[in-house]
Amino acid sequence: MFTTRPVLTGTLGMVASTHWLASAVGMRTLEAGGNAFDAAAAAGFTLSVVEPHLNGPGGDAPVIGHRAADAHTFVVCGQGVVPALATTEAYRELGVTEVPGTGHLAAVVPGAFGAWLDLLARYGTLPLADVLGPAIGYARDGYPLVAAAARTVATVSDMFRAHWPTSAQVYLPGGVPPGPGERFRNPDLARTFERLLAEASAAGPDREAQIEAARRAFYEGFVAETVDAFVAGTPVLDATGRAHTGFLRADDLAAWRATEEPTVAVPFAGVEVHKTGPWGQGPVLLQQLRLLEALGVEDLVRDVVEREGRGADDRGGPQAELVHAVVEVAKLAFADRDAWYGDSADVPLDALLSTAYAVERAALVGAGADDGFRPGAPAGRPPRLARALVAARALADAGGPDGDGGPLGAGLGEPTVAPTGLTRGDTCHVDVVDRWGNQVSATPSGGWLQSSPVVPGLGFALPTRAQMCWLEDGLPASLVPGRRPRTTLSPALALGAGHGFAFGTPGGDQQDQWPVPFLLRHVVGGSDLQAAIDAPTWHSTHVHGSFHPRAHTPRGVVLESRLGADVPGALEARGHAVVDAGAWSLGRLSAAGVAPNGWLYAAANPRGQQGYATGR
Template sequence: MFTTRPEITGTFGVASSTHWLASQTAMGVLERGGNAFDAAVAAGFVLQVVEPHLNGPGGEVPILLWDERQRRMHALRGQGPAPQEASVAAFRSLGFEQVPGIGLLPAVVPAAFTTWLVMLRDHGSWELADVLAPAIGYARDGFPVLPRLSQAILAVRELFAQHWHSSAAVWLPGGKVPMPGSLHTLPALAATYERILQTAQGEASTRTGVIDAAIRGWQQGFVAREIDRYYRSEAVYDTSGERHTGLLRYEDLAEWRLQADAPVTADFGRYTVAKCGFWSQGPMFLQQLGVLRQADLAAHGPGTADFVHLVSEAAKLALADRLAWYGTAPGAQERLQQALLSDDYLRARWALIDPHRASQVLRPGQPLDVAPRMPDLGVAARTLQNAEIRFGVGEPTFATLPPPSEWAEREIFVGDTCHVDVVDRQGNMVAATPSGGWLSSSPAIPALGFGISTRLQMTWMDEGLPNTVTPRVAPCTTLSPTLALRDGEPYLAFGTPGGDQQDQWSVAFFLRHAVHGMNLQEAIDAPAWHVKHAPSSFWPRSTVLNTLQLESRFDAPEIERLRALGHQVNVGEPWSESRMCAAARSTDTRGRTVLRAAANPRGMQGYAVGR
């Protein structure tokens, strides 16, 4: 199969990410003696600078890792919880039926900084100053503005100019949108990280001591105090069309502790796939694999209508179960969540798939014969009646970017985030999906230079659900990195941006590789798709059913067959779907270790590197 670029092959180390500067940063760390954990952390902080429209310092980062020394996997719950003051009653007292998509009210505890540093402390080897140096350098000295970054700033220019003046100071130098390809600096962010580092080095002298001091500086020091001050005192314009102060407080940051646990897993042939738990949408991937074990996918080529149909129908069932059963609020029941992954349950779900007809309805299952409770799906329509959407919705917002003399105002809403995978020669692996705190989600805190994640919009306000907004409970996140073992050995780290699409694009990628034998780059480059068949995870939580979004590179007869099967098919641009990254480690026929990596060519910014 033709590919846009070669699958990277080496023996020393490989990295893949959604931005070339992050990939090269990771590889530079490996070249200078760092391990995969050092490299991933350095790349993660660079992503905050160079992809600020898709993640930021005030965001979150679920991480899956394999530590070769320990011979075990870890899942880091890098999703911050709701503030103590965030409750159904609090939002209803303000007149809301759902959590807003932008502004201060949907904030959660910013978890990315602590999560990256805990991985560095517990599994890495580098000093904090060395790991932060590339990000600080790009923030202080300048980084190239991506076309998508210009589009993101253009889409919210009027919001910044009229209401979020602190963001205008960061993102509209001289009142203008930065041009694609120009260099942009973030001096306030550079100063924040330099202050954290200097303070930590003044408090401690050992590597781990400095890292712990930096975490305290973030969660209990000047960062937490500045966040508290801003969220208490500033009334900020949001999707209600009104101004509100925030609910996030110093105590929320100071009292939060990162959890690390074992990932949930499922077997698929010679592979064991690991995902984050039901605090994320990760188990969707495992449910789809369990259903599709019955499907004889090898009989259907990856570009055929039958393959797309079967995988899409499995995704529909998993999306329905995510809606009904995923989350960690008091309404969640662990025994029912575990039952969703049982062989008996998944075989019963497979029996619901009609190979000749697309499902038109949302069908959550009944694990252990317990009937699901569903949220009020009519809330989106009611919310939109009085909402202010001129300046964006819950997901990152982008505007078309014509020639500079003719910049238009038409807005397009497209969700996205970031991803990074690293594998080193010792066999350590990292798959991380940083997101949240993007520049259009909430205003920049003037003293810090960045905004805070609005992930609380992913909760519901119906009482008693697994994902009801609850004080000090994290929302069920869409962020979903993946690790896979092959024949019991760590083999593959992968993931993608894309909100609700993440555990669809990644499933199709994995099946093309594991079932059809495509190499990593072939599996990424192959024509991709996703299905919409559930409420969006982002404000205003609108529901779309039985809609299949395809790249136009599928053969026309296969597209028509999908329509004949009953799918509502939308055909998009030829390279418009999926944002996959992947890195792998295996042994050749002579027993030598071989490392491989690949990255998404769509958008011309994701790259894999290695040697």
């Protein structure tokens, strides 16, 4: 099969990410003697500077790591929690029935910076100055602004000028949006990072004491104080069409710390796939793998990969059959996500991931496209759905707006942005492996420049992740102070005996759809890492979007045309509503790990001409 790039192999280390500068910084860190945890943090800090439309230091960052020396696999949760003042009653008193996707009302505790510091303190080896230094340099001296970021700024520039002057000051230099490829600087962010480093240095020579001092300066010091004053004292326009102050306070930041948690994992095709807990959507990938295993798709996958490998023109039948199976499985798994996942209730995860439940659910997959919404009853517990979700589904079923259905709404992994800053959410990703076999997968996100105004003097925006919560009480994903919003962020590891790889992709709700064909091709079909990333892919838009207005397209399937000319027709004959998104349009996958033969290896997505893998 044709591939765009070789699989990189080596012995020192590998970094793959959604931006070439972050990959280069991660590799520089490995070459300086750092380990995978140092490199991931350095790349993560860099991403927070060079992809400001996709993440920021005030955003969110779930991280999955694997320490090879003792086979310790873990999650560092950098998802901030709902503020103490943000009760459902408080929103209702404002006349707000849904948490808006922009502005102060959606702000939660910023978790990304704390997550990177926690990873460094527990598992890193290098001083904070070495890890944070490259990000400071790019913020201070400038970097080439990617075209998608320039488009995002241009889209919201009128709102910045009229309503968010702190954002206009940073992102409209000279009063006009920067152009694609223009050298862009954020001196306020550079000064914030430099002040944090100064606080760290003042703590003395001990590395961990320095990291803790930087954490305190952020969460208990000048950053928290500035955030508090801005959110409590400055009303800003949000997606309700009105200006509001917010609920986030310095006490919320001071009370929060990144936590280390166990992963959730299931065996699949000779590896164990690890995800975060059901406070995020990560286990939905595991449910899909369980269902596909119950359906027995292995021979079908191998047939498709073999035909692709020899460039056969007769792959349409098997390919359409595989797409159908994966799409129908996604509908069932994501229905369970919407009914059961969240941090505000007990999630019956063991039942959801059990073999017996997978067999029971797989029996619902028929020959035609199902047009229903069928969450299950794990352990005999009946599902309860949010009223707003039921209403959104009814609207789409009646032919109303289908905001997630078209390829522009869920393509390369870039967010869909309205002039008001309303974003259908997206993120970035980084994977690292080092010479010792340590591995990291991280999906930093939030703090989008277009969804929250820049905090004056700090140079970054706040996370608007509370928009993921329901203002209906008693649901797993209900808004509850101190609880985490049910995020879409979904890093992953696949580990075998002495081998394995970190992987993931941006893409909102597609973060746990695009990896399914990738895993099937790589671990079942035997495609190499780059070929599995390059291969044409697809996703279902029948599943409900996690972002307002929670839309879906009944029976919708978005696919890349390289799947074959006869695939769309074959799927339509089964009842699917097919959208051709073009030849190279879906996903931003990357991966890095230890191959079964002992080589370190990595690959990255060519779509969008931005993601790169590097290593030696």
